[in-house]
Amino acid sequence: MRKCLLFSCMILLMYSCKKDNSVNPEVLPNGYSNQALGKSAMDILSASTYSSMTIEVQYMPGYMLDASTIANLTIFLDSICNKPGGIVINQTQIAANGNTFTVDSAAITERKNRTAYTAGHNVAIYILVTDGFDTSLTTLGFAYRNTSICLFGKDIFTNSGGFGQVSRVALETSVLEHELCHIMGLVNLGSPMVVAHEDAAHLNHCINPRCLMYYAINTNRALPGMAGNVPVMDSSCRRDLRANGGK
Ligand SMILES: [Zn+2]
Ligand SMILES: [Zn+2]
Numbered sequence: 001m002r003k004c005l006l007f008s009c010m011i012l013l014m015y016s017c018k019k020d021n022s023v024n025p026e027v028l029p030n031g032y033s034n035q036a037l038g039k040s041a042m043d044i045l046s047a048s049t050y051s052s053m054t055i056e057v058q059y060m061p062g063y064m065l066d067a068s069t070i071a072n073l074t075i076f077l078d079s080i081c082n083k084p085g086g087i088v089i090n091q092t093q094i095a096a097n098g099n100t101f102t103v104d105s106a107a108i109t110e111r112k113n114r115t116a117y118t119a120g121h122n123v124a125i126y127i128l129v130t131d132g133f134d135t136s137l138t139t140l141g142f143a144y145r146n147t148s149i150c151l152f153g154k155d156i157f158t159n160s161g162g163f164g165q166v167s168r169v170a171l172e173t174s175v176l177e178h179e180l181c182h183i184m185g186l187v188n189l190g191s192p193m194v195v196a197h198e199d200a201a202h203l204n205h206c207i208n209p210r211c212l213m214y215y216a217i218n219t220n221r222a223l224p225g226m227a228g229n230v231p232v233m234d235s236s237c238r239r240d241l242r243a244n245g246g247k
Pocket of ligand 1: 178
């Protein structure tokens with residue numbers, strides 16, 4: 001896939017998302033954060049239990065998320081999540097790793113570094129941005145627990161910003177928004193479907209190839225009203241989030 005990008009700007013970059021519900025080797029000190037993917041969907045979407053939210057981003061050297069990505073993320077979450085107490089996004093650097101990354105190694109890194117946990121009326125989400133890559137070469141990120149996401153920073157850099165490639169901000173934003181929607185319960189993963197739209201061949205993804213929650217996100221598609229070629233959620237996905245406490 002990457003090879004093709006070198007030869008033609010007409011070939012679209014796509015990536016398959018990987019989700020993981022397996023048990024992690026490292027148990028987090030905060031019990032709330034050890035639950036399966038999708039378990040906190042309503043907590044993240046609604047204000048009934050948690051009226052504010054903290055997003056802790058930890059990146060390995062060289063892979064800090066772009067300021068515009070953070071700005072996009074803020075707008076995206078504000079448009080979906082009912083958090084009258086506010087949504088705070090913090091970004092800090094952690095030690096380099098440089099190896100390939102698996103769900104287990106992401107969980108171990110999270111255990112070692114994460115500082116923000118759900119407490120009181122504040123729900124906390126952890127986003128790890130690694131300097132390693134996934135051995136499958138097509139996965140740019142995955143959600144692996146109820147409030148945990150891993151992005152392959154190196155793969156995102158490699159697949160963006162060059163000739164014929166999508167911008168880095170657009171790719172970072174697309175992967176982040178897709179994975180965040182998994183922890184918000186899409187598709188059929190904690191936010192029940194209002195109308196059936198789950199892709200039977202790729203569970204927990206939307207059947208609509210133009211939707212943000214399609215299993216292989218096409219990050220080079222220009223959509224009306226969206227600058228930077230970031231795919232948008234379709235009405236079926238949006239309805240599920242609203243029905244589970246979202247805006
Ligand atoms: Zn996915
Ligand atoms: Zn959808």
